[in-house]
Amino acid sequence: MTLRDIYFRARDRFSSGHSICCPVYLNLREHIAQTQPDEALYRHAEKIGFPEPYSIIAAWRAGFVIVFLDGFDELTPPQFASSVINLRQARRFAVELVRRFIEQTPSSASIIVAGRESYFDSRDEARSALGYNNDCQVFDLTGFTDHDIARFLKAKDAQIPSWLPTRPLLLGYLANAGLLRGEQAQNLSLDPASGWDQMLQRVCEREVSQVWGVGFEPNDLRFFIEGLATQARKASDGLGLEDRDLRNVFRGVFGRDTDEPARLLTMRLPGGCVT
Numbered sequence: 001m002t003l004r005d006i007y008f009r010a011r012d013r014f015s016s017g018h019s020i021c022c023p024v025y026l027n028l029r030e031h032i033a034q035t036q037p038d039e040a041l042y043r044h045a046e047k048i049g050f051p052e053p054y055s056i057i058a059a060w061r062a063g064f065v066i067v068f069l070d071g072f073d074e075l076t077p078p079q080f081a082s083s084v085i086n087l088r089q090a091r092r093f094a095v096e097l098v099r100r101f102i103e104q105t106p107s108s109a110s111i112i113v114a115g116r117e118s119y120f121d122s123r124d125e126a127r128s129a130l131g132y133n134n135d136c137q138v139f140d141l142t143g144f145t146d147h148d149i150a151r152f153l154k155a156k157d158a159q160i161p162s163w164l165p166t167r168p169l170l171l172g173y174l175a176n177a178g179l180l181r182g183e184q185a186q187n188l189s190l191d192p193a194s195g196w197d198q199m200l201q202r203v204c205e206r207e208v209s210q211v212w213g214v215g216f217e218p219n220d221l222r223f224f225i226e227g228l229a230t231q232a233r234k235a236s237d238g239l240g241l242e243d244r245d246l247r248n249v250f251r252g253v254f255g256r257d258t259d260e261p262a263r264l265l266t267m268r269l270p271g272g273c274v275t
Contacts, residue, residue: 003114023066029074035096063106072115092129099131163192224253
C-alpha cells in the first residue's frame with residue numbers, strides 16, 4: 001500500500017510536468033523466473049498496452065525512469081535452482097532480477113524495492129542478495145497507531161477485532177482480501193481462538209487461489225502451516241525451522257517434493273521456502 005501511494009504521487013508529478021522521470025511499477029510476482037531487467041520492462045510494457053516497449057527500456061538506461069519493484073518476497077527460484085538445498089542460496093537465485101535492476105539502473109535514477117524483510121534471515125542477507133549498499137536508504141513499516149488504524153479502516157470500510165495485531169501488512173492483506181467486512185468480519189469477532197481459526201482458514205483459501213497450478217486444497221495448506229508450527233515449537237534453540245524441516249513437513253503432508261507452483265506458495269509464507 002505504501003509503495004503504491006508513493007508511485008501515484010510520482011506519477012502525478014510526472015503527468016503534471018513537475019518531474020522528467022517516468023515512474024514504472026512492476027509487480028514482481030508477474031516476473032517470476034525472469035532475470036533480465038530489459039525483458040521485465042518489455043513484458044510489462046506489452047501487458048499494459050504501451051505501444052513502444054523499447055522506448056521504456058531506453059529511458060530506463062538513460063536514467064529517466066523511476067523503477068518500483070514490489071514484492072521481492074513473492075519470487076521463487078527458477079527451475080534450474082530446484083536442486084538447491086541451502087535456503088540462503090535459493091533466495092539469492094529468486095531475487096536475481098531485483099539484484100540486476102539495482103546493478104544496472106543508472107546512479108542518477110531512483111529505484112524503490114519493497115517486500116517483507118522476514119523473507120530473509122537477516123538484514124545482511126537481504127543486502128547481499130538484493131545487491132544494495134550502505135548508501136541506500138532502508139525504511140521499516142511499524143505497527144499502526146490507534147489513529148492510523150481508524151483512518152485505514154474507514155478508508156476500507158472495515159473493522160477489526162481487538163485481539164488482531166495491527167501490523168500494516170497484515171491489516172492490508174486482510175482488508176484487501178475482504179476478510180474485514182460484512183459476514184467475514186463477523187466471523188473474526190469471535191473469541192481469539194475461534195477468530196484465529198476462521199482467519200487462518202480464510203487465508204489458506206485465498207493463498208491457494210492466488211497461485212495457478214498449485215495442485216492442492218486450502219485444507220492441505222493449512223495442514224502444512226500447522227505442521228510447520230508444531231515443528232517450530234519442538235526447536236529447543238529458539239532458532240525456528242531449517243530447510244530440511246520445511247521439506248520433511250511438506251513431504252509428510254503432500255507425499256511428494258515441491259514443484260514450481262508449490263515453491264511459490266510456500267515462499268509466500270514469512271521466511272518460507274521449500275526447495
